[in-house]
Amino acid sequence: MNIKHGKVIRINGPAVYADETGAMNMGDQVLIGELELTGEIIRQDGDISTIQVYEDTTGVKPGEEVVGTNEPLSVELGPGLLSSIYDGIQRPLDKIHEISGSFIGRGISVPKISKEKIWHFIPVAKKGDVVSGNDILGTVQETELLNHKILVPPKVSGTITEMIDEGDYTVEEIIAKVSNDKGEQELKMYHKWAVRIPRPVVQRLEPNIPLFTGQRVIDFFFTIARGGTAAIPGGFGTGKTVTQHQLAKYSDANLIVYIGCGERGNEMTQVLQEFPELKDPKTGLPLMDRTVLIANTSNMPVTAREASIYTGITIAEYYRDMGLHIAIMADSTSRWAEALREISGRLEEMPAEEGYPAYLASRLAEFYERAGRAEVGGKIEKREGSVSVIGAVSPQGGDFSEPVTQHTKRFVRAFWALDKSLAGARHFPSINWNNSYSEYVSDVAEWWKKEGGDFNYQEMRERAMTILQEENRLEQVVKLVGPDALPDRQRLILTTAKLIKEAFLQQNAFHDNDVYCTPEKQLRMMDVILHFHDEAGKIIAKGVPCVQLLSLDIIPRIIRMKTDVPCDKAADISKLKDEIDYVLGDLVK
Ligand SMILES: Nc1ncnc2c1ncn2[C@@H]1O[C@H](COP(=O)(O)OP(=O)(O)O)[C@@H](O)[C@H]1O
Ligand SMILES: [Mg+2]
Structure with a gap:
């Protein structure tokens, strides 16, 4: 050099x-x-x-x-990334801590991934194979939850002239040699990659499979596709962090990269303490076995915060290249944008809106554009992987007209608008159904068709959305003249909308039966609600007053179905339909 x-x-x-x-x-x-x-x-x-x-x-x-x-500026990519807690430029915080105590010292040089740890390497490629970037050389069981594929670095190609035997090695060992007409290259279990350059893919694929989260308001109404982008904007205390933690725990990603740009020092400390204790709900193993945590507390330099999202997404792309599905959470991109603003100020650049640099929008775009579902791999084998990006935005006072929220909105395809008044009313997740959206809904319709059996997801979603929108309109009328002035058909809309909100949209992150909801349970729940709406509509047409419906004890039972019935007994939910028929039949008599 x-x-x-x-x-x-x-x-x-x-x-x-x-x-x-x-x-x-x-x-x-x-x-x-x-x-x-x-x-x-x-x-x-x-x-x-x-x-x-x-x-x-x-x-x-x-x-x-x-x-x-x-x-x-590069990251080191190889086994040992998982369960790590890094700062914005991939320095392991625990190692720095050991050296310099609670204050992060300066100029400390620590290996980004351990050079001493021994891994059991099992070769896949063999001498004589012709390989190119992203072909698999071998595998290492990185954690109990994840089998790490050791890849030929992108840009390297040629014939394997030497291949190490199965055995125990550190990442510094030369495991293979690849030669082409330009010479021979020695490959190790890790390689470096510049964080600001996206890793190449074979081809981009349509994002038409949901990143299933088990959170009803997201999956059913405002889905994010694998390889998709979503923003969670919301004022202080509206549930951004809880929502991201729910997704980190329950979404069906193979791996989570969590970038904490500390709102306040203690919030980040909470993440650092909480995450290592969380268990993967499916296997009971530590969640950190499939997590890379990047943390920037407020006492760390702003420049490292600026770099953190590139470090995070590069690590995510590396695992994507193994054929995995990664979800990357950034909490919060507003703090990242503030870092950008501060650095720009120091550089004496001309400020644009609210002091942010003029390139705020292009930087946000560069970050979100690295999301995607793609065909990856080399000459020998192709795989499918994805990086989904979910960014929290914390606008001052919850005002969505500020630059970070507005620019983010241009680059994401799902927008989960958190709402202070819903949070205040303890309606959680406080995602406001009137100003949230997802552009993936029709893309994932095929998936729901396969998953849904006899249920017509798209039709159910549209009907529920229409009821909610109609309620929104009627609420304006109710404010002026009170509910009694509404005809019974419209009062039924209010009743059904209440059911959709309380029985379906509200989901308790702290109740065992409700913390996660399978597709089947989501469909059966909505089917019950819409069945109630249809049958109630029929008896109202026969002259039964809507007020009589409100006192039926089937209503609280519908609201409780999410907590009463666990996911593995979801079929029981549909029994409520017979009960609805029975109770409403009684009213007509
Ligand atoms: N899905 C949820 N279920 C139950 N409570 C929630 C949920 N989301 C948020 N909360 C409540 O709201 C509080 C604030 O949420 P938090 O995610 O920390 O807000 P933010 O990150 O937007 O400032 C939480 O401590 C919790 O009590
Ligand atoms: Mg938060």
Whole structure:
């Protein structure tokens, strides 16, 4: 490696200016001063470079040396990522902690993934195989929950000239040699990848399979597809974090990358304490066995927060390339955007809306565009993988007209608008059905058709949405004249809408039978509600007053079906339909 040197000339917070750096490249990582603080060249003007530094620059002096590493800001990808807790530039927080105590020291160099840990490697490829990037060299059981495929790094191709035998090795061991007309390359169990460059795929696939979450308001009404994008905007205390934790625990992703951009220090501490204790609901194994956690507490430099979403999504893409489905959560992208704003201010750039830099929108787009469902793999084998991105947005005072929410809205296809008044009324998840949307609903219709058996998901969803929208309209009338002025047919709309809200949309994250809901249970529940609506409509047409329906004790039973009936007895829910017939029949008599 050809190391280059420059000199610090000016320091402004995380922005450092250096001279004699003309031989370095835009995007190169550099080490600054005696402490060897990590930075990245973000602008070059002749010999002068602007460097964004990922650590506190207090004490750095003009004249100190700047060493170019000749490589861009990168992550190390290989076994050992899972269960790790990293900062924004992939430094393991626990290791830093051991070295420097509770305050994160500066210039600490720790391996991103362990170079000492022994893995049992089982070869898949063999000598003589012609491989290209993303072909599988072998496998390692990384955690009980995840079999890690060791991939040929993208851009490498050729014939395998040497292949190691099955055995126990560290990631530093050379496991294979690949040669082509340009020469021979030695491959290890890990490789580096520049975080700001998306990893290549064979081809993008239509996102037409839901990322099933077990959360009814999401799956049934505002679904996110595998490889899709969703935003959860909401003011303080509306349930962004709980929703993301629910998805981390229950969505059918193989692997979770959770990026915590701490709203407040203690919130991040909660994540760091809680996550390692969570259990995977399906296997009972620690959830961390399929999780990579990236944490940025508010006392960490803002620049590392800026880098964190790229570090996170690059790790997600790497596991996608193994043929896995990854869900990446960022909580909250508003804090990330604030980091961008702060750095931009230090760089003395021209501010745009609310002080954010003009490139806020393009940066958000770059992040969300890395989501997708794709065919991946090399010459030998193709696989399917996906990266779904779910970003929380925390606008000041819950005002969705601010720039981060507005720009995010342009780049995501599902929008789960959290609502302060719903949260205040303890309606959780507080996703407002009137201003939330999903553009994946028709894409996943085929999936529901297969899953749904006799149920017509699309028709059921449309009917329920219509009832909710009609209720929204009627509520305006009720506010003016009271419910008594409405004809009975319209009062029934209000009653059914109440059932949809209380029986279906509300879901208790802290009740064993309700925390997760299977597709079958969701369909049967909605079927019961719509059956009630149809049958009640018939008896109202026969002259039975709507008020009589309200006092029926079948109503609270419908509301309780979610907690009364566990998922594995979902068929029992449909028995309520016979009871509805019976009770309503009685009313007519
Ligand atoms: N799905 C849910 N079920 C039950 N309670 C919830 C749910 N979502 C949120 N809450 C309640 O709301 C509180 C605040 O939620 P939180 O996710 O921390 O808000 P935010 O991250 O938006 O500030 C939680 O502590 C919890 O009491
Ligand atoms: Mg939160």
